[in-house]
Amino acid sequence: MRLRNFLTLICAGALLTSAAPVKNKPSANRRAKAVLTTPEVAPVDIICFALYTVSDGTLKLTAQLYPIPDGETHTVRLEIMQGRKWVEVAKTKVINPGWTAPFRVEDWNDSMAQRYRVRHGSTATYEGTIRRNPTDQDELIVAGFTGNSIQPSHGGDISRQDIIDNVKRVDADVLFFSGDQVYDHFKHYAAWLKFGRDFGEIIKDRPTICLPDDHDAGQPNLWGESGKISTLSGASDGGYSRPGVYVQEVERAQTSHLPDPVDPHKIGQGIGVWFTNLNWGGIDFAILEDRKFKTGPAGRVPKQGPRPDHIRNPEYDPASVDVDGAVLLGDRQLKFIDNWAQDWQDADMKVALSATIFTGGAHIHGDANGRLHADMDSNGWPQAGRNRALGSLRKAFAFHLAGDQHLATIFQHGVDEHRDAIWSFCVPSIANLYLRWWEPLEEGLNREAGSLAYTGDYLDGFANKVTNFAAANPEKKPSGKLLNTRAAGYGIVRINTQTRLITMECWPRNVDITDADSEQYPGWPRTISQFDNYNPPSWGQLGELSFAVEDPVVQLIDAETDEILYTVRASGKSFTPGAPSGRAFTVKAGKDSPDTVVVKSARVGSAPQRVKLN
Amino acid sequence: MTSHRSDAFLILILRLSAGLCLLGWAWVHLYWEGPYGILLWNENTYALAESWGIGWEEFVGSGANDGLVQTGLKWIGWLYVVCAAVTISVRSGAKIQMTVLALGTGFLTVLSYAKFLSAQLQFPMFLEHGGQMLSPALLGLALTWGARHRATVAVAIIAFIATFAGHGCYAIGWLPTPGNFHAMTSLVLGVEFETANLILRIAGVLDFIVCIGILIPATRQVSAIYATAWGLMTAIARPVAGMSLSLNYWGADQYLHEAVLRAPHFLLPLFLFLLWRYSDETSPSKKASSNVSEESRTDESS
Numbered sequence: 001m002r003l004r005n006f007l008t009l010i011c012a013g014a015l016l017t018s019a020a021p022v023k024n025k026p027s028a029n030r031r032a033k034a035v036l037t038t039p040e041v042a043p044v045d046i047i048c049f050a051l052y053t054v055s056d057g058t059l060k061l062t063a064q065l066y067p068i069p070d071g072e073t074h075t076v077r078l079e080i081m082q083g084r085k086w087v088e089v090a091k092t093k094v095i096n097p098g099w100t101a102p103f104r105v106e107d108w109n110d111s112m113a114q115r116y117r118v119r120h121g122s123t124a125t126y127e128g129t130i131r132r133n134p135t136d137q138d139e140l141i142v143a144g145f146t147g148n149s150i151q152p153s154h155g156g157d158i159s160r161q162d163i164i165d166n167v168k169r170v171d172a173d174v175l176f177f178s179g180d181q182v183y184d185h186f187k188h189y190a191a192w193l194k195f196g197r198d199f200g201e202i203i204k205d206r207p208t209i210c211l212p213d214d215h216d217a218g219q220p221n222l223w224g225e226s227g228k229i230s231t232l233s234g235a236s237d238g239g240y241s242r243p244g245v246y247v248q249e250v251e252r253a254q255t256s257h258l259p260d261p262v263d264p265h266k267i268g269q270g271i272g273v274w275f276t277n278l279n280w281g282g283i284d285f286a287i288l289e290d291r292k293f294k295t296g297p298a299g300r301v302p303k304q305g306p307r308p309d310h311i312r313n314p315e316y317d318p319a320s321v322d323v324d325g326a327v328l329l330g331d332r333q334l335k336f337i338d339n340w341a342q343d344w345q346d347a348d349m350k351v352a353l354s355a356t357i358f359t360g361g362a363h364i365h366g367d368a369n370g371r372l373h374a375d376m377d378s379n380g381w382p383q384a385g386r387n388r389a390l391g392s393l394r395k396a397f398a399f400h401l402a403g404d405q406h407l408a409t410i411f412q413h414g415v416d417e418h419r420d421a422i423w424s425f426c427v428p429s430i431a432n433l434y435l436r437w438w439e440p441l442e443e444g445l446n447r448e449a450g451s452l453a454y455t456g457d458y459l460d461g462f463a464n465k466v467t468n469f470a471a472a473n474p475e476k477k478p479s480g481k482l483l484n485t486r487a488a489g490y491g492i493v494r495i496n497t498q499t500r501l502i503t504m505e506c507w508p509r510n511v512d513i514t515d516a517d518s519e520q521y522p523g524w525p526r527t528i529s530q531f532d533n534y535n536p537p538s539w540g541q542l543g544e545l546s547f548a549v550e551d552p553v554v555q556l557i558d559a560e561t562d563e564i565l566y567t568v569r570a571s572g573k574s575f576t577p578g579a580p581s582g583r584a585f586t587v588k589a590g591k592d593s594p595d596t597v598v599v600k601s602a603r604v605g606s607a608p609q610r611v612k613l614n
Numbered sequence: 615m616t617s618h619r620s621d622a623f624l625i626l627i628l629r630l631s632a633g634l635c636l637l638g639w640a641w642v643h644l645y646w647e648g649p650y651g652i653l654l655w656n657e658n659t660y661a662l663a664e665s666w667g668i669g670w671e672e673f674v675g676s677g678a679n680d681g682l683v684q685t686g687l688k689w690i691g692w693l694y695v696v697c698a699a700v701t702i703s704v705r706s707g708a709k710i711q712m713t714v715l716a717l718g719t720g721f722l723t724v725l726s727y728a729k730f731l732s733a734q735l736q737f738p739m740f741l742e743h744g745g746q747m748l749s750p751a752l753l754g755l756a757l758t759w760g761a762r763h764r765a766t767v768a769v770a771i772i773a774f775i776a777t778f779a780g781h782g783c784y785a786i787g788w789l790p791t792p793g794n795f796h797a798m799t800s801l802v803l804g805v806e807f808e809t810a811n812l813i814l815r816i817a818g819v820l821d822f823i824v825c826i827g828i829l830i831p832a833t834r835q836v837s838a839i840y841a842t843a844w845g846l847m848t849a850i851a852r853p854v855a856g857m858s859l860s861l862n863y864w865g866a867d868q869y870l871h872e873a874v875l876r877a878p879h880f881l882l883p884l885f886l887f888l889l890w891r892y893s894d895e896t897s898p899s900k901k902a903s904s905n906v907s908e909e910s911r912t913d914e915s916s
Contacts, residue, residue, distance in 0.1 A: 033734060033735070185790075185793075186790035187790075218793060219793065229797045229800060229801055230793075230794075230797060231794050231797045231798050231801065231852065231855045231856045232794075232856060232868060232869070233794070237856060237865075237868070240793075241793035241794060241797065242793040242796075243793065243796050243797075243800075243807040243810075244807060245807055269807075298861075298865075298868055299858070299860075299861030299862050299863075299865045299868055300861065300862070301862075302862065303645075303862075303867065306646055306647030307646065307647065308868065370674060371674075371675065476670070
């Protein structure tokens with residue numbers, strides 16, 4: 001009976017999928033496919049949009065052009081308003097495929113805002129503002145986005161004007177697009193132009209960080225394996241499904257305006273790397289590539305479910321998939337993070353940006369047979385690589401901002417014990433292609449009073465320690481085609497360099513976020529301290545250190561192993577270092593770098609010290 | 615080869631074609647997962663299930679247990695196994711087994727439709743599964759009416775054209791060429807993207823040439839033999855490109871079935887080639903000319 005029902009359902013589903021009308025259909029064209037074309041534009045409109053960052057005195061700006069007709073110049077100019085005159089400061093040739101025009105201007109004065117315009121030929125002009133570095137501003141606002149589906153079937157055709165308006169209302173300082181800006185796997189260029197038409201109005205006037213993720217690169221999931229060629233459907237064998245030249249075009253469009261990569265050696269198929277850092281407004285952002293070096297699971301781990309990357313068997317042994325040689329961030333990137341964690345020049349706080357979070361952050365995945373025990377597309381796998389990454393990031397007290405999951409969440413990660421590592425905020429999708437739910441079968445441990453049952457301490461599907469504080473689950477059944485039933489939205493993060501507080505806001509679409517009556521998704525807003533990002537419950541405290549200077553940089557080193565426990569910029573003139581009991585630490589400090597040993601053999605409970613720094 | 619023996623051999627090829635295809639898909643269903651997500655994860659399908667009194671949890675499972683979806687998919691896999699077994703045992707006039715073969719074609723059609731929907735309604739995606747879909751039906755026709763019957767040959771030609779025209783649409787670039795086409799070409803032949811792209815474009819053109827060539831008596835054999843070789847190469851390209859000694863089971867569980875389920879892509883052209891070859895060998899005109907040659911050789915020697 002069940003089988004007969006099922007077969008009938010399959011056949012009926014086949015007919016209904018293409019034929020039947022949809023309930024609650026908001027408009028007649030909602031079921032239509034998005035039409036993605038490269039529009040023909042007049043020469044005056046040939047510049048679509050421009051993205052930029054400024055770092056260490058260098059402006060990098062990439063102008064995105066529509067196709068230049070034959071016979072027209074491929075030279076594009078960048079001009080700056082000086083006094084009342086436009087002055088040309090750079091010139092570049094458009095790179096095709098992709099029609100990108102990357103500019104680089106050294107010795108950039110970031111202490112003042114400057115008007116710019118990109119020019120092509122005699123008529124095309126695109127104007128914007130390079131902001132001044134807001135170093136004197138207490139609060140820096142980052143607007144975080146992910147998952148920019150344009151398909152009408154889940155609201156992707158609904159205007160982004162609400163996002164534009166709200167970003168302008170709060171005057172966000174930095175935009176962060178964490179991935180899947182483009183979902184079309186073959187027409188990145190056309191989709192990127194549409195992205196520019198949708199978001200260019202806010203991008204042109206503020207530093208913007210884009211991380212190309214799996215769909216941007218033209219595949220459903222991405223385990224880059226240093227540029228290997230993938231042949232398996234779903235790409236879980238590791239590597240890139242689309243040709244290297246395609247991936248290069250994608251990365252040129254989305255990342256050529258980022259600060260220079262710290263380790264620019266190319267990977268397989270001539271694909272570049274772009275992991276780097278951006279210091280803006282006293283916040284040092286690590287821009288990470290959590291997909292590029294990661295090992296594909298297919299054939300490496302024992303099969304535990306219907307896909308090589310999915311574990312459905314809850315009885316499996318998590319250690320069996322933590323296989324030797326499986327890479328997450330890779331040695332090159334880990335070395336960068338270790339150096340970045342120690343460098344506090346011009347930085348009060350640190351933020352790590354990556355495509356996804358370091359845990360399996362969902363239980364139900366948008367398929368009919370949706371409950372998965374674990375998903376290897378998340379950074380919860382491989383566990384050893386995940387713990388190594390978190391071990392490095394917490395040494396900088398870094399707050400983590402990411403996307404990808406299509407499910408907004410707040411987690412605090414744990415490595416050796418619950419809550420001993422960084423906090424992460426996974427922002428919701430702009431329009432949600434694929435639904436996920438955080439829906440554990442058991443209630444969380446050590447929950448806050450009055451909090452929802454699914455919050456608290458858990459082991460994720462890989463036996464990683466995680467603590468959930470919020471999840472913006474979509475409606476339970478696949479109902480409706482509207483944005484907010486599918487938990488679409490975006491994140492706003494307010495980072496205060498004075499108070500060292502970080503406030504996470506998670507907004508649904510089409511509300512005025514400055515209206516006091518507007519409500520965020522349940523569980524938001526939430527405010528944490530910078531110092532919560534490495535404050536294990538089992539730790540004690542060393543004696544308070546008092547300094548004669550404001551906000552010195554303090555570093556703790558294990559006296560026995562010489563391993564750095566952490567480096568951080570203290571807030572004010574005193575700092576009470578947290579540390580594990582039973583071990584001795586050397587404390588180093590300095591105004592901008594920890595270059596002076598100020599305490600030797602400090603232990604939990606040791607006496608307060610007055611420290612004099614040169 | 616006598617007509618009787620050659621017919622038996624032709625039917626053996628069709629048995630292999632249908633059997634391997636169904637077996638490959640059975641592996642997908644039982645070991646991995648059938649590609650029906652787009653049909654099942656659909657509010658209309660769920661609404662229909664609900665109207666029959668099937669609740670949400672019963673439909674998708676709770677996580678602690680399987681729902682109708684998981685159980686059903688597993689059962690479909692076993693049905694594929696039954697269909698594959700029937701391709702070995704089926705004989706002319708065995709009505710129940712013939713019905714099972716028809717069911718096999720039905721299953722493969724629904725599966726191909728699901729893939730067509732997943733490919734955002736690209737008709738060539740459905741088309742290129744033509745050889746697979748029609749393989750069980752073709753075996754049934756051959757057993758009922760004979761391997762050389764006009765209807766059997768016509769359906770085999772339709773299956774051939776569907777497969778190669780569908781594939782050609784992607785290879786030639788009329789629809790975006792799947793990344794794994796380039797990847798397999800690059801890895802198997804050890805060439806860069808530009809060369810792989812050129813090879814695929816040429817292969818795409820040849821796909822269409824053989825679709826026309828198979829309809830012309832003078833070129834049908836050469837078209838069929840090229841298609842046999844190309845179909846075999848594209849089928850085995852998956853395991854050749856993907857398998858590695860460093861993987862669990864050398865990656866056989868990931869890739870081998872990809873070649874097996876594509877058996878109709880080379881066995882149906884082989885069927886057509888041999889059918890025409892045997893027909894040529896046994897046709898009166900060929901026999902006559904062969905007799906004349908024999909006689910003239912005898913005269914010369916005497």
